[in-house]
Structures are given as C-alpha cells and as structure tokens.
Amino acid sequence: MSFVTGDLKAALAFYTRLGGVIEKDLTTSEGYRRGVLLLGEGRLQFFEVPGEAPATHPHWAEHVALHVPDLRALLPELRAAGVTVTRDLQPSPGGRDMAFVLDPDGRQVELLAEG
Template sequence: MLKHVSFLTRDLGAVLAFYTRLGGVVEKDLTTAEGYRRGVIRLGEGRLQFFEVPGESPTPHGHWAEHVALHVVGLRGLLPGLRAAGVTVTRDLQPSPGGRDMAFVLDPDGRQVELLEA
C-alpha cells in the first residue's frame, strides 16, 4: 500500500491550493526542524508530500509519462474552472483507454497531472 509520494516545490502555498481544488485535503502545512516548509495533501487513501527547500528547484520532466494520476469527480465541470484559474491543460478532455473522461494539466511546478473521471 502506498503511503505517500514526495516532491520539491517552489511555492508550497500554490501547490496546496492546486491539489485542494482537485479534491485533496491539507493534512500538514508546517516548518520542519531544518527550516523547510512541508505540506501533505491527502487524496483518498494516498498522500502527496511537498517540501519547499530554499535554494532547491524542482525540475519535473515535461513528458506525459512522468505524472501524478488522480481520480476526480465531475472532470467535465472541473476543467473549465482550472483553465479560468490559469492552469495549463496539456492534453484536453478525451476518453481514456478504459473509456472514462481524462485530461492532463500542469501543477504550479510544471508537473504533469492526469485527471481521470472517478
């Protein structure tokens, strides 16, 4: 069972807001003993953990194969709101191989996020 996946971020506040908009719940937003800002988002049973580390820059690869995949409810209604908020859509709404609605967007750090209708 997956506990969490951890990433670096340039702007923890923007990342927490982005994943909250996708149905996540902020479990932690704190400063570690080392002085790093740490945030944890719960998405269903799993978690995404982000560290804002001064001087470190996340370098996500732009290829769609490297991505976070999330089940969301109401993707057709969610996607226009993401666009209006300035989120970049890299693959527009289309059927997934299994026939569900699917789209790819970029999170605030440029990380690919697959959105798949739950």
C-alpha cells in the same frame, strides 16, 4: 508520493482544488516547509526547500494520476484559474473521460473521471 515544490502555498492550493485535504502545513527544524495532503486513499507530500528548484521531467510517463468526481465541471474551473491544460478532455483507453494539466511546478497531472 513526495515532491519538491518552488511554492508550497500554490502546490497545496492546486491539489486542494483537485479534492485533497490539507493534513499538515508546517515549517520544519531544518528550515524548509512541508505540506501533506490526503487525496483519495493516498497522501501527497510537498517540500519547499529554499534555493532548490523542483525537478522537471518532460517525459510523458512521469506524471501524477488522480481520479476526480466531475472532470467535465472541474476542467473549466481550472482553466479560469489559469491552470495550463496540456491535453484536453478526451476518452481514456479505458473509456472514461481524462485530461492532462500542469501543476504550479510544471508537473503533468492526469485527471480521470471517477466511475
């Protein structure tokens, strides 16, 4: 997945906290910065483009969903770091713990407990 971000450093820090590993953080020849994270079996790519704001979509279906090893421990850490929790810890339709938070660009992120 690829997203435009208003702050590459904040986006990489947020998703690293959720278990991502930074693969690349570089400035391209076109003048924008790009960061790539390995997250589970996938990759997230962020572009920080000067003068271009990230797109936000309020519709609930447009979100990133991530499996995290210990959601009950992670959620208080995210709150302490100032992350906005939009849906508190609750059972998912499949029975696992889930919660929703906002990333630094206001994008909804669904966090699902592994297992």
